[in-house]
Amino acid sequence: MDKDQLGIKRRHTGSHVMSAAVKMVYPNAKRGVGPWTETEFYQDFDFGENKVSESNLKEIEKKMRWIVNKNFKIEQKMCSEKEAKEIFKGDEYKIELIDEISARGEKISLYAFIGDEGRIVYSDLCAGPHLATTGELGVFKLTRLAGAYWRGDEKNKMLTRIYGVAFEKEEELKEYEHLIEEAKKRDHRKLGKELGIYTIDPTVGLGLPLWKPKGAMILTKLRRWFEDEQLRRGYVPVYTPHIGRKALWETSGHWGFYNNSMYPPIQVGQSLADYQDNRKPQENEIYLLKPMNCPAHMVIYNDDMHSYRDLPLRMYEFGTVYRYEQKGELGGLTRVRGFTQDDAHIICRRDQVEQEMKNIIDLAWFVLKETFGFEIEVYASLRDPESDKYLGEGKDWDMAEASIKKVLKEKNLPYTEEKGEAAFYGPKMDFKVKDCLGRKWQLSTIQFDFNLPTRFDMNYINEKGEQERPFVIHRAMLGSLERFMGILIEHYAGAFPTWLAPVQAHILPVADQHEGFASELQQKIQLAGGRAEMHNASETLGKRIRNAQMQKIPFAVVIGDKEVVSGSVTVRKYGEEKDQTMKVEKFINQLTENN
C-alpha cells in the first residue's frame, strides 16, 4: 500500500483510539469532530466541568495503550438515523452531525472497535478509512492541547482539542520529534522578533505586519533581485493603486463573488458628518481596497490598442493586496490581511501559450530550486468533467489543459493530476516546495483565465487585421512576499545567505584605538553597497562575537593592532570555527559581489 495512504489510516485510527481512551477516563466528555492532518491526528472534546490539561495526557495515553494491546478489530457499520441517535445519546455535537447527514439523505457510517464475541466496545461517526485492528496503530504520542470553537465558528462554544501522532516505528516518532523541535527553533514568529524582522502591532491592526529595518532590508533585496530576473526575461513593470471604484470590481466580477474576502467599502463622497449620522453616500463613490491586482492590470492593457506583434505582454507588479481574513485564522506572516504578491499577467496569443508556460517553469526552477534550494512538486489542476461551473469555452479549456500536460511532458517533469481542482475561470499548474524540514508549501501558480478577457472585452488585432481575444495567464512565483519571508526564515533558520542578509558583517574593534579603522571599514562597505554595523569595545570581544552569532550575521570581522597595521581583517564566517585573515579590499569584494 501507498505509504501516504497507510499514514492516513493510521492517523484516522489514532483519533478513534484516543477518543475511546478519553471516554474511559472522562465518561461525560462529549465528542466533537476529529480529522487528521498531514502529520497529526486530533479530536475536539467538551469536558464540561472537568479541567483537562497537558498533565492529563499521560493517563489518556495509558488507556490508549490498553486499547492497542487489546488489538480490537475495526469495522465499518452502516446504520439508520434512529440507531445512530441511540448510540450517541447525550453526545450533542454528534447528534448535530447526524441530523445534517440525514438531512442530506445519506446513510450514517460508523467505525467500531469489535471486542469478544463481536461485541461493539466503541464506535464513532466516520467515513474511514481505518487500519484493520487497533494493534496496528504502532508508536503513538499525544502532543498538545489547544482551544477550538465548535465548527470553527467564534459564536460557538470553545472545545478542547487534543493532538497526537502515530507511526509504524519508534525511529519515525524520534525523527518527527526532532523535526518539531527544529521547527520550534526556526519558528518565524520567534526568529522574526529576535532578529528584528517584523512586528505586528494591535494599534495598527491585526494581520498587518510592519517591516522593521532588518526585515525591510531582506524584502528590498529579495524584491530587487526578483525584479532584475524578471526584467532580464522580458517582463515589464506596472504600478496600480490600492483602491478602486466598485465599478471596477463589478466589471471584474469580484464584487458579489468575492465580498466575504474583501474589506468593507470606503464610502467616498460621504462627509465626516454624513458618516457620523449614518447617511449613505452616492453609489458611484464607493471604493474598495484591492484584494487582487488583476483588474487594474487589465485596465492598463485596455488603455492601448494592441497588435499581434506587441504580444506577449508580460506585466509584473509587487502589488500589495488586502483581504479580510477571520481573526482566528491569522498567524505570524503565514496568514495575514495585507500582503504583497509578486503578481504577473502574461497576455499572449494562442500560439505563444506553450512557450510562455515553459518560460515560467524555467523561472520557477531558477528561483525556487537553484536560488533557494527548495525541492519542487508539480500539480496540474484540471476541470471536473462532471461539473458545469466553469466559465469560458470548452475548446479553450481543452487547449489549455492539453498544453499544460504537453509542456510538463516536454519538460520531463513528473506531476500529479488533480481533476476538479481547476479554478472556475481556468485550469492551472501549481508548484509546491519542500523546505529543509520536509514541510510542503504551495508557492507558485500558473493559471489560465477565461473570465477577465471577456469581462474586460480585451482584444488585439491579429495578422488578418481582425479583432481577436488574447489569452491571459496569471503567474505568481513567490506568492505572497510575507508568507515567503516566513518560509525563508524557517528554511534558513534565520541565517540568511550573504546576499539577502540585512546586516552582512559585524565589525568588532578589539579596543578603542581600533575604532577609527573599524569605522572607516564600515563606511567603505556601505559605499560599496554592502551592509555592515560596527559594535565598539563597550562590551567584551567574546560577548560581541557571540552576539554576532546569535544575530546570525554572515561575517564577524575583528580589527586589532595586527589588522590596522597590515590593512587587513580577521573574519569568522557564521557557523564556522576557523578565522581567516585577508586584505580589506578582498573582503569587501567578497562581501558585496552578489549584492
Next chain:
Amino acid sequence: MDKDQLGIKRRHTGSHVMSAAVKMVYPNAKRGVGPWTETEFYQDFDFGENKVSESNLKEIEKKMRWIVNKNFKIEQKMCSEKEAKEIFKGDEYKIELIDEISARGEKISLYAFIGDEGRIVYSDLCAGPHLATTGELGVFKLTRLAGAYWRGDEKNKMLTRIYGVAFEKEEELKEYEHLIEEAKKRDHRKLGKELGIYTIDPTVGLGLPLWKPKGAMILTKLRRWFEDEQLRRGYVPVYTPHIGRKALWETSGHWGFYNNSMYPPIQVGQSLADYQDNRKPQENEIYLLKPMNCPAHMVIYNDDMHSYRDLPLRMYEFGTVYRYEQKGELGGLTRVRGFTQDDAHIICRRDQVEQEMKNIIDLAWFVLKETFGFEIEVYASLRDPESDKYLGEGKDWDMAEASIKKVLKEKNLPYTEEKGEAAFYGPKMDFKVKDCLGRKWQLSTIQFDFNLPTRFDMNYINEKGEQERPFVIHRAMLGSLERFMGILIEHYAGAFPTWLAPVQAHILPVADQHEGFASELQQKIQLAGGRAEMHNASETLGKRIRNAQMQKIPFAVVIGDKEVVSGSVTVRKYGEEKDQTMKVEKFINQLTENN
C-alpha cells in the same frame, strides 16, 4: 523697488483695470474675487444671462487700453460698512465679503481710480498694494477663461474667471508667451499619454494614476537609484501597511485634526449584510487608509528599546498614502488622491540635529541640483512670535530654529526667512526648485516634529541611563513621486536621460535578413540590464527613425549589412544629427554603464 514687489503691484492693478473694463462692457456683471498668482492676475465674474467667451476678450482689452491711456491715479480709500454697501449695491458677492470684513471689526479698504477733479471713476475692495497710476500697467494681455466656483466651493455658483498678464516691457510678454507655448508642448498630461507613461481611468477612480509599463520603468529606476543613495548614506528601509486602526490615528492626532483630508473609514467587523442594512460596526474595528507614513514609523521605533548609541536612526519608506482631495482640485500627476512619498524619519539626539540637517542638505544638493539640474531656493519657516498655536516646548523651538539658521549659515546658503510659516508641530526648512522653464516647485522639506515624540511617548536611554525623548525630523526629498514624475516629464520635455529612459534604444534592422542580428542584440542588452525594443522592417526605416524621435528614445540603432558583417551598430543619439558606428560591446557598455 524689488522686482517681485513691483510685479505683484502690477498684477494687482491689472486685475482692477480688467474689472473696470468688464464693467464698461457688461454693466450688469457681478464681481467675485481676483487675486494675483506668481505670473498672472485674474478676477471672477457672474455674467448672468450673458455668454462670455474668448472672443469677447479683445473688446475688454480695448477698454483696458482706454483706462491705461487715461492714466488714472490709484488711491486707497478706507470706508465704513455702510459706505461700502452703498458703493457695491447689487454686487452681491462683494456685499458678502463686506459683511465678513465688518464682522471681524475691520475697516473696509478700497482702491479707487481717480478721474478729473478727484472724482472716483472706479473702485474695488482691496488691501493693495497697487501701482500709482493705471498708466504704469505697461504691456498686458487677457489670456484665457475658466470656470470657478464662488469661494472654491462646489456647492456655490460657477463663476467665469478671466486670466491676464501684465509686464513692463513687450519683450517680457514675448518671453512669457514663449514659455507658455513651451510649457504646453511639455505638459505632462499630454506627454504622459503620448509616451505611455500613465493613465487615469474613471472605472478605477479619479486621482489614482495607473503606471503603464514605460512610466513604471522610469519610477522603478528612480526609486532604486534614490534607494541606493539613501543606503549609502546610512538610511535603513521600512515597509508599513496602507491601512491602520482608528486608534493609531487617534494616538497620532490625525483623527479629528486631519479628517477632511482622509478617505472615509473602512468599517471592519461589519458584514456585507450589516453594510447593506446600514448598521454600524464595532468602534474598535474602524480602519483608515493612511494619509501619512509617520505614525507607523513611530510604532516601529517604539517596538524596540533604544540606547543613545543606536541613534541616529534614519528610516525611509516609499510609502503610498491616500488623501481625499476635492474632485475639482485634481489634475494630471500634480494633484492626485493616491501618491507615493519618499518619506524618511530621522530620530536622533539633540547633539546630532545639526549634523543630520547638514547631511540632508548635502543629499538635496546631490539629488536636485547635481542629478536633475534644478536650481534650488531655500526657505526657513519659523514661528509666528505673536501666536500661541504651537505645540512643544519653547526651548526646543528656540534650539530648532537656531540650528536651522546656523546650519544654513555654515553651508553658506542664502535663504528666505518666513515667520509664521512653521507647522504647528515644528519649524522647517523647505527647498523649492526652478525647472528649465523657470517655474518653481516646492519639493523637499525638513521638518522638526515636537508632536509625535510626545504623543507616542518615544524614548531612548541616554549616557546616564535615564530616559530621554529623541528629536524627530521628517524628511521628503522628491516629495510625491507622482508629482516629481510630472515635473520631470516637463523638465526633460519627455526626453529622459539614458539611465532613466524606460526604453533606452530602438533597434532597427534595415531589412528582414538583419532581424536575427538585431534580435540577438536586443537580448544581449536585456541580459546586461539594459532596455531595448526591436522594431522590424514592416515599416520604412525613415518612419521607424522618426518614431524613435517622437518617442524620445535615447538611441536609434540601425542594423544593416555592414553592421552584421563587422559586428557593429550605427547609432543616432536623440537630438543629434550625426550617426556614429561602434562595436556592439562598446555600445552595450555605454548604454548600461549607469543603469
